Amino acid sequence: MNVFQQLQMYLAMPFVQYALIVGTLIALCSSLLGVTLVLKRFSFIGDGLSHVAFGAMAIAGVLRLTNEMLFVLPVTVLCAVLLLRTGQNAKIKGDAAIAMISVGALAIGYMLLNLFPTSSNVSSDVCTSLFGSTSILTLTQLEVWLCIGLSVAVVVIFLLFYNKIFAVTFDEDFARAAGVKAEAYNLLIAVVVAVIIVLAMNLVGSLLISALIIFPAVSAMRLFRSFKGVTVCSAILSVSCALIGMLVSILGSTPVGSTIVAVDIAAFLVFSLLARLGVNRRKA
Amino acid sequence: MPQLTIENLSLGYEGQVILSDVNFSVSAGDYLCIVGENGSGKSTLMKTILGLQKQIDGSITFGDGLSANEIGYLPQQTAAQKDFPATVWEIVLSGCQARAGLRPFYSRAEKQLAKENMEKMGITQFAGRCYRALSGGQQQRVLLARALCATRKILLLDEPVSGLDPKVTQEMYQLIEELNHKEHVTIIMISHDISAAVRYASHILHVGHEMFFGPTAEYIRSAAARRFLGTEGGEDA
Ligand SMILES: Nc1ncnc2c1ncn2[C@@H]1O[C@H](COP(=O)(O)OP(=O)(O)OP(=O)(O)O)[C@@H](O)[C@H]1O
Ligand SMILES: [Mg+2]
Numbered sequence: 001m002n003v004f005q006q007l008q009m010y011l012a013m014p015f016v017q018y019a020l021i022v023g024t025l026i027a028l029c030s031s032l033l034g035v036t037l038v039l040k041r042f043s044f045i046g047d048g049l050s051h052v053a054f055g056a057m058a059i060a061g062v063l064r065l066t067n068e069m070l071f072v073l074p075v076t077v078l079c080a081v082l083l084l085r086t087g088q089n090a091k092i093k094g095d096a097a098i099a100m101i102s103v104g105a106l107a108i109g110y111m112l113l114n115l116f117p118t119s120s121n122v123s124s125d126v127c128t129s130l131f132g133s134t135s136i137l138t139l140t141q142l143e144v145w146l147c148i149g150l151s152v153a154v155v156v157i158f159l160l161f162y163n164k165i166f167a168v169t170f171d172e173d174f175a176r177a178a179g180v181k182a183e184a185y186n187l188l189i190a191v192v193v194a195v196i197i198v199l200a201m202n203l204v205g206s207l208l209i210s211a212l213i214i215f216p217a218v219s220a221m222r223l224f225r226s227f228k229g230v231t232v233c234s235a236i237l238s239v240s241c242a243l244i245g246m247l248v249s250i251l252g253s254t255p256v257g258s259t260i261v262a263v264d265i266a267a268f269l270v271f272s273l274l275a276r277l278g279v280n281r282r283k284a
Numbered sequence: 285m286p287q288l289t290i291e292n293l294s295l296g297y298e299g300q301v302i303l304s305d306v307n308f309s310v311s312a313g314d315y316l317c318i319v320g321e322n323g324s325g326k327s328t329l330m331k332t333i334l335g336l337q338k339q340i341d342g343s344i345t346f347g348d349g350l351s352a353n354e355i356g357y358l359p360q361q362t363a364a365q366k367d368f369p370a371t372v373w374e375i376v377l378s379g380c381q382a383r384a385g386l387r388p389f390y391s392r393a394e395k396q397l398a399k400e401n402m403e404k405m406g407i408t409q410f411a412g413r414c415y416r417a418l419s420g421g422q423q424q425r426v427l428l429a430r431a432l433c434a435t436r437k438i439l440l441l442d443e444p445v446s447g448l449d450p451k452v453t454q455e456m457y458q459l460i461e462e463l464n465h466k467e468h469v470t471i472i473m474i475s476h477d478i479s480a481a482v483r484y485a486s487h488i489l490h491v492g493h494e495m496f497f498g499p500t501a502e503y504i505r506s507a508a509a510r511r512f513l514g515t516e517g518g519e520d521a
Contacts, residue, residue, distance in 0.1 A: 035369070039367065039368055159388070160388040161388065162388070163377075163378070163381060163384065163388065163389065163390065164381060164388075166370070166374065166378055167378040167381040169368075170368055170370060170375065170378060171359065171378075173331070173334075173336055173357065173359050174357050174358075174359060174379075174430070174431075174434075175378075175381060175382070176334070176335070176336055177334040177335070177336065177355050177356075177357035177434075177440070178353060178354075178355065178356065178357070178379070178381065178382035178434035178435070179351075179352065179353020179354070179355075179382040179434075180381050180382050221367070221369050224369060225369055225370075225371065225413075225414035225417070226369060226370060226371040226374060226412075226414070227368075227369055227370045227371075227374050228374070229369070230369045
């Protein structure tokens with residue numbers, strides 16, 4: 001059997017089709033807020049939240065919830081709101097608060113998984129949550145629809161608030177001075193980031209989420225000089241990398257998450273090289 | 285009735301007072317320069333007026349048809365924007381955000397306004413250029429055009445000429461004066477360039493140990509000015 005026949009066989013399987021659709025949507029969502037996260041120093045929040053999501057996942061496992069996402073999502077959103085609040089309150093420095101919450105969640109999550117093992121192989125469980133291994137291929141019907149619904153919601157919200165996100169990201173002080181409700185939009189951004197993280201956890205696992213969010217944006221910023229250009233480019237890049245990564249991982253039976261991230265890294269290197277060669281100089 | 289009245293204002297960070305008992309008012313068409321030493325609290329005062337920083341005590345009142353969200357602001361040093369991928373057009377247009385309210389996209393009128401303001405600032409040819417690839421003077425013009433999109437009434441400028449060469453500085457002052465004279469935009473500007481402040485401003489606010497607020501002519505004769513300027517700016521008596 002050659003590669004194409006093999007691919008054809010896999011693509012005929014419904015769970016592979018689901019995985020590709022959901023994976024593509026998740027990749028699209030996670031790339032959209034990349035620029036904002038990188039430039040607003042929110043990337044730390046993103047990182048912290050992914051650990052929170054891991055802890056919540058462990059708790060969901062201990063409680064033997066059938067649909068973990070329904071538990072993990074509200075917990076992560078709540079933490080996003082809390083982190084944003086503490087970030088603004090200067091008593092505990094924002095970064096320290098994030099580090100405390102994220103490392104705390106990681107430790108407690110791991111402890112819970114060991115205290116209340118749901119299967120005989122704890123370390124493989126942990127590995128699944130941290131690196132995603134195969135979870136995208138094992139989604140239940142409900143989870144598939146939940147992912148699709150949330151992804152569509154994220155994209156629609158992003159499009160509707162695109163100009164506001166730009167204004168608040170580029171210069172929050174100016175926006176607030178002019179009467180833009182920056183706090184409300186910051187909150188919106190934090191909530192959307194939390195949703196994206198919970199979604200992305202299914203695709204690449206909690207440790208690799210930041211890579212999925214940040215790599216496409218940083219790569220696009222190498223070549224494009226307008227916010228719109230960077231946003232569109234990182235969306236296309238992220239979707240392509242995710243598709244390539246998923247197909248490679250299915251054919252080569254490599255772990256999905258790390259394969260996608262590896263493709264993202266390759267794209268970053270290519271874009272950096274192109275930027276070195278001066279491709280960006282002509283582009284706006 | 286003044287557009288902006290500040291009474292017994294105390295300001296600072298986390299309960300620590302930097303300036304207290306600030307009193308002044310600004311009427312439509314005024315050109316107020318805020319002067320004072322580094323670290324005396326000028327930027328903090330401006331942020332407090334804008335509501336970016338909580339005041340400790342006192343009152344800030346807007347009047348004469350001006351509301352708190354009709355202010356154009358040009359911040360001092362925009363460090364976060366160093367790596368920001370954005371074109372001049374995107375940035376100027378973002379000045380209309382407050383006008384757009386909850387509407388997701390900019391209207392034709394708002395785009396027109398952005399175009400006009402770019403024209404006024406002479407940056408139309410840079411529309412598609414990347415902001416961070418512009419020179420300091422060009423960047424300041426972009427930010428001024430953006431501020432003009434947010435207001436027609438009052439501009440708060442935090443050291444708009446710092447880091448600019450003498451010629452560009454001169455042009456910048458001229459632009460600001462034109463806005464003040466022709467378009468009757470009220471100007472509140474922080475500046476270290478005391479000679480320019482005395483030349484262009486109608487009023488001076490001096491912050492620091494010695495406070496002064498009043499018309500420029502009076503300031504030149506005041507004790508605060510004499511100490512701040514040495515002999516050069518006081519009456520050459
Ligand atoms: N975010 C902050 N938190 C705490 N203190 C601050 C903060 N920002 C500034 N300060 C302090 O407040 C004082 C006034 O600062 P401010 O920036 O208002 O001075 P300034 O008059 O604008 O100075 P410059 O002429 O250098 O711009 C300084 O002593 C500074 O150290
Ligand atoms: Mg200052």
